[in-house]
Amino acid sequence: MPNYGPMQITKNMKMADVIHLNYLLLNILSRFNITLGFGDKTVEEVCGEHKVNVEFFLEITNSYHDENYFPKKQLQGFPVHLIVNYLKKTHDYYLDKKIPEIAELILRLTTQFPPSTLPGIDLLNRFFIDYKEELTRHIQREDDSIMPYILEVEQAFNSKKLSGMLFEKIKAEFIEKFALEHDNVEDKLYDLKNIIIKYLPPIEDQDLCNQIFIELSRLERDLNNHARIEDKVLIPMVMHMERKLLEQGAYRK
Amino acid sequence: MSSLKIILFCKSPIIRAGVVSLLNKLSISLEIKTISSIDKLGKMITIHNPRFIIYSSSYLTSDNIFVLNKNKNPGIKYIEIADRKNVHSVNIQSDIIITLDNSEEDIINTLERIIPENNGQEKKNAQTGIISDREKTILRNVALGKTNKEISEKLFISPHTVITHRKNITAKLGIKTIAGLTIYATLNKIISPDEVMRL
Numbered sequence: 010m011p012n013y014g015p016m017q018i019t020k021n022m023k024m025a026d027v028i029h030l031n032y033l034l035l036n037i038l039s040r041f042n043i044t045l046g047f048g049d050k051t052v053e054e055v056c057g058e059h060k061v062n063v064e065f066f067l068e069i070t071n072s073y074h075d076e077n078y079f080p081k082k083q084l085q086g087f088p089v090h091l092i093v094n095y096l097k098k099t100h101d102y103y104l105d106k107k108i109p110e111i112a113e114l115i116l117r118l119t120t121q122f123p124p125s126t127l128p129g130i131d132l133l134n135r136f137f138i139d140y141k142e143e144l145t146r147h148i149q150r151e152d153d154s155i156m157p158y159i160l161e162v163e164q165a166f167n168s169k170k171l172s173g174m175l176f177e178k179i180k181a182e183f184i185e186k187f188a189l190e191h192d193n194v195e196d197k198l199y200d201l202k203n204i205i206i207k208y209l210p211p212i213e214d215q216d217l218c219n220q221i222f223i224e225l226s227r228l229e230r231d232l233n234n235h236a237r238i239e240d241k242v243l244i245p246m247v248m249h250m251e252r253k254l255l256e257q258g259a260y261r262k
Numbered sequence: 263m264s265s266l267k268i269i270l271f272c273k274s275p276i277i278r279a280g281v282v283s284l285l286n287k288l289s290i291s292l293e294i295k296t297i298s299s300i301d302k303l304g305k306m307i308t309i310h311n312p313r314f315i316i317y318s319s320s321y322l323t324s325d326n327i328f329v330l331n332k333n334k335n336p337g338i339k340y341i342e343i344a345d346r347k348n349v350h351s352v353n354i355q356s357d358i359i360i361t362l363d364n365s366e367e368d369i370i371n372t373l374e375r376i377i378p379e380n381n382g383q384e385k386k387n388a389q390t391g392i393i394s395d396r397e398k399t400i401l402r403n404v405a406l407g408k409t410n411k412e413i414s415e416k417l418f419i420s421p422h423t424v425i426t427h428r429k430n431i432t433a434k435l436g437i438k439t440i441a442g443l444t445i446y447a448t449l450n451k452i453i454s455p456d457e458v459m460r461l
């Protein structure tokens with residue numbers, strides 16, 4: 010079947026060529042603890058050096074590179090802890106890097122308007138602070154409660170031993186509740202993009218607005234890809250393991 | 263935005279004042295001319311060029327109904343205020359009937375149903391992204407943190423109407439969240455920053 014989408018990334022490509030193909034993939038490298046300076050090494054060689062599962066790396070980079078490529082089945086073939094690790098690294102990237110960077114840019118933007126000319130411009134800062142809090146709450150819940158639970162389920166699944174506590178949690182539909190409540194954290198970014206290009210009066214430093222818009226768009230896309238892995242890959246995997254554990258009667262009083 | 267022109271014809275000052283106060287709750291920009299005698303109707307139509315004529319039917323008699331019928335004009339919608347349903351002393355085809363025993367909510371809903379879709383400006387605004395005065399009122403309340411239920415009670419419209427307005431606002435502005443709408447409302451002076459800060 011001919012493939013009309015963007016060029017797929019393979020393990021024999023040089024890592025440098027992959028980055029030239031799509032520089033946004035630079036963001037992914039740090040999530041795998043891969044450092045720059047890879048010379049002419051291939052993707053496989055670089056991954057090997059950094060003890061990264063190359064197949065997993067390829068599925069993640071390809072799904073990031075091409076929005077239409079979503080290897081749900083393939084990703085579900087990897088151990089859950091690999092996916093959890095990747096997602097947690099991504100959380101850190103949002104909270105420690107991206108959000109502070111954008112907050113800084115927005116602060117700079119609001120100082121372009123003297124308060125007397127545009128009362129209420131300060132609200133833009135507050136808007137983003139609120140967003141940061143919302144995203145932090147979202148991520149903290151995942152890091153502190155959901156991910157540890159998922160790892161516990163994986164361990165029970167592998168050892169075929171289910172503790173009484175975990176059994177109760179599965180019965181109480183812990184992951185189903187999370188799936189239902191797992192909300193969209195991109196809406197506010199979309200609104201902010203529209204406010205910046207449609208409703209703010211023009212300023213001299215238009216590059217600043219452009220830069221904010223681009224950063225918001227990238228974050229939006231990143232979050233989208235991230236949530237898709239959580240919803241379409243991780244949660245179904247957990248539910249599958251839970252079902253199997255209950256079927257096997259792994260927990261006996 | 264051009265305002266919607268209305269002629270209100272009614273002998274009773276009580277009903278006239280009541281109708282005007284209800285119309286103002288629609289928050290659509292209106293230009294209302296009131297007349298107390300039907301003799302002036304023809305002349306007023308020529309001068310004012312209304313989109314709506316609201317009249318009280320209780321003062322129409324077989325002697326003066328011809329004035330109204332003579333001035334029937336396809337570009338004008340007729341809203342009749344009747345004492346009670348189906349009590350017609352004379353026969354005139356109105357587009358819509360409001361009765362004196364209708365509740366305020368009923369009347370406002372009825373008027374809202376007929377007025378916006380006949381306001382040609384409205385369609386244009388949907389494309390240009392300009393929000394109507396009514397939508398501004400809704401937006402203001404949303405920005406103040408009011409719930410749909412609170413807004414519907416305050417403005418005497420059904421919760422369903424509030425939701426429809428909110429959907430239209432979001433579609434026009436491209437802003438989905440309350441926080442985003444609040445920023446828009448502040449930048450456009452629909453609400454003051456102080457009011458937001460107090461929330």
Ligand SMILES: [Fe+2]
Nearest residue numbers: 096151235239
């Ligand atoms: Fe997450």
Ligand SMILES: [Fe+2]
Nearest residue numbers: 151191236239
């Ligand atoms: Fe999430």
